[in-house]
Amino acid sequence: MVEIPEHLRKRAEEARAKAEAAKGGSTADVVEATEAVTDAPSENPNSGDEKIPAHLLDRGVPASKQPPTKDPSIISPSQTGPQAGEGPDGHNQRLLTVVKAGSIQDVKTTPTDKVHVWPHLLIAEFLAALAITLFTTLFSIVVNAPLLELADFNRTPNPSKAPWYFLGLQELLTMFHPMVAGVTIPGMGIFLLIMAPFIDKNPSNKPEHRKFAISLMTVHLMFWAVLVMIGSFFRGPGFNFVFPWEGGLFFEL
Amino acid sequence: MAETNGDKATGQALKEKLGQVGEKVQDSQTWAAIFRPGSIFRKGYTDSPRNRSYVIMNSVLYHLHPVKVKRHAVKVSYTLCLGGLSFFLFIFLTVTGIFLMFFYRPTAAQAWDDIQTLQTAVGFGLLVRNMHRWGAHLMVLTVFLHMARVFYHGAYKPPREFNWVIGVILLTLTLLLSFTGYLLPWDQLALWAVTVGTNMMGYTPVFGEQVRFVLLGGVEIGTDTLLRWYTLHVLMLPFVLVIFLAIHFWRVRKDGGISGPL
Numbered sequence: 001m002v003e004i005p006e007h008l009r010k011r012a013e014e015a016r017a018k019a020e021a022a023k024g025g026s027t028a029d030v031v032e033a034t035e036a037v038t039d040a041p042s043e044n045p046n047s048g049d050e051k052i053p054a055h056l057l058d059r060g061v062p063a064s065k066q067p068p069t070k071d072p073s074i075i076s077p078s079q080t081g082p083q084a085g086e087g088p089d090g091h092n093q094r095l096l097t098v099v100k101a102g103s104i105q106d107v108k109t110t111p112t113d114k115v116h117v118w119p120h121l122l123i124a125e126f127l128a129a130l131a132i133t134l135f136t137t138l139f140s141i142v143v144n145a146p147l148l149e150l151a152d153f154n155r156t157p158n159p160s161k162a163p164w165y166f167l168g169l170q171e172l173l174t175m176f177h178p179m180v181a182g183v184t185i186p187g188m189g190i191f192l193l194i195m196a197p198f199i200d201k202n203p204s205n206k207p208e209h210r211k212f213a214i215s216l217m218t219v220h221l222m223f224w225a226v227l228v229m230i231g232s233f234f235r236g237p238g239f240n241f242v243f244p245w246e247g248g249l250f251f252e253l
Numbered sequence: 254m255a256e257t258n259g260d261k262a263t264g265q266a267l268k269e270k271l272g273q274v275g276e277k278v279q280d281s282q283t284w285a286a287i288f289r290p291g292s293i294f295r296k297g298y299t300d301s302p303r304n305r306s307y308v309i310m311n312s313v314l315y316h317l318h319p320v321k322v323k324r325h326a327v328k329v330s331y332t333l334c335l336g337g338l339s340f341f342l343f344i345f346l347t348v349t350g351i352f353l354m355f356f357y358r359p360t361a362a363q364a365w366d367d368i369q370t371l372q373t374a375v376g377f378g379l380l381v382r383n384m385h386r387w388g389a390h391l392m393v394l395t396v397f398l399h400m401a402r403v404f405y406h407g408a409y410k411p412p413r414e415f416n417w418v419i420g421v422i423l424l425t426l427t428l429l430l431s432f433t434g435y436l437l438p439w440d441q442l443a444l445w446a447v448t449v450g451t452n453m454m455g456y457t458p459v460f461g462e463q464v465r466f467v468l469l470g471g472v473e474i475g476t477d478t479l480l481r482w483y484t485l486h487v488l489m490l491p492f493v494l495v496i497f498l499a500i501h502f503w504r505v506r507k508d509g510g511i512s513g514p515l
Contacts, residue, residue, distance in 0.1 A: 006302075114321040118308040121318065121327045128334040129341045136345070136391065140383030147372065150365045151444035160445035163435050165393055165428060170449060182453030183461070194421045196404070197414030205407030206515055217404050252442050253390060 004111045052098055146252045158237045159250055167231030168224045174239060189220075317502060325514045331406075332511065335399035339427075340498065342392040349385040350487065357437070359483035361476035364439035389431050396427045408512035416504040419497055426494045433486040439479060447482075448474060 172181035236242035371378035409417035470477030
């Protein structure tokens with residue numbers, strides 16, 4: 001992923017704006033602008049072309065396509081470089097081909113706009129942690145956790161309720177056989193949740209492209225939320241339906 | 254007048270002395286051993302792009318965060334910090350839970366009395382128990398909302414599908430942690446809530462009764478159940494959760510950070 005440093009991008013933008021303003025005017029400004037743009041590598045990947053001298057490009061052409069020399073035994077040094085053993089330490093180097101930058105660097109991603117984790121993300125995280133600590137502490141000062149009387153196997157409270165997040169299941173228990181309500185339905189729920197990415201093959205994450213998935217999830221979440229609400233606030237003695245404003249509240253957290 | 258001048262002079266001398274001590278500490282081998290080369294505690298911090306990178310790069314935070322993230326990722330409105338808050342609440346619950354462990358014995362004869370004593374005779378005992386309880390409910394809520402957020406952003410789609418699976422496991426573990434903790438006060442609320450919950454478990458086909466027997470440590474809830482659920486609550490489930498958390502966080506980064514904007 002090519003990422004343009006922020007200051008370089010800014011410089012390039014300024015230069016471009018300047019060039020735009022001075023269009024047709026002084027040529028010096030335009031030159032400066034193109035220079036600034038080439039600072040950012042992905043802006044102009046073909047800019048390397050101009051930097052390869054023409055005579056080097058000629059040598060990249062295969063020998064069979066080059067104009068034949070008069071005498072094959074005499075190889076002109078200008079075409080093949082130094083003779084064997086001519087270079088330092090008896091080596092010689094020969095330019096075989098010139099590979100243009102554009103042909104090997106396939107830039108697929110566009111530069112993304114990024115910010116430093118410190119301070120931008122860390123401060124947000126710190127403040128969130130601080131806020132929730134503050135909230136929990138203040139709430140704990142004001143509201144005490146329930147501690148009812150000692151557990152007694154001989155006295156079943158009426159109603160007996162599960163923790164709130166299981167009250168949806170307990171609510172289902174009033175409608176279905178315990179195996180269906182307590183095992184099959186929650187088991188299927190968790191299984192479907194795990195399988196969600198393998199069932200939903202739609203690659204888009206845009207809400208307008210996935211109306212079905214979003215509706216299904218919303219219905220599902222609402223279904224549980226309503227069941228939990230009913231189980232928590234609308235069930236009284238014998239787990240019978242009561243209105244909390246008439247029969248009182250039978251709910252402990 | 255002379256006295257104030259003298260005070261000023263001694264103040265100046267003290268300042269110099271402290272500065273020297275500070276330099277000496279920063280030059281010592283111990284200091285160098287603690288802080289990595291390039292750490293801001295070693296070379297000082299002035300705000301520059303390079304130093305901003307060093308803060309992450311040369312600290313343990315590098316395991317959790319890259320040096321840079323996409324600009325939309327730091328928008329609070331995108332994530333609402335729910336995943337981070339769930340993790341923070343886990344730490345918060347570990348800290349308060351360790352405090353509670355000092356005063357609690359998981360037997361039917363002692364558990365309820367211990368909590369009563371904790372609330373009435375231990376400094377901050379009631380407050381810390383409250384924080385643990387409300388923090389736990391809050392964590393169930395944040396984990397749940399985090400899941401909903403991820404779903405609505407379509408962030409479970411490739412390449413993040415495996416991390417979604419890990420996430421569902423983490424959600425289940427969170428519920429189990431909360432549920433095992435529910436029994437520990439050993440009051441009427443705990444006993445009968447757990448009775449309702451485990452009765453449902455007994456209806457699992459084929460091995461339901463066996464699972465129930467193993468979890469309860471007998472055919473019905475008793476002091477053995479308390480010991481089992483205590484061990485699950487303070488040791489086994491957190492241990493498993495931490496392993497999955499590590500994989501979860503690692504995958505968040507390996508899958509390209511948090512998902513893109515809608």
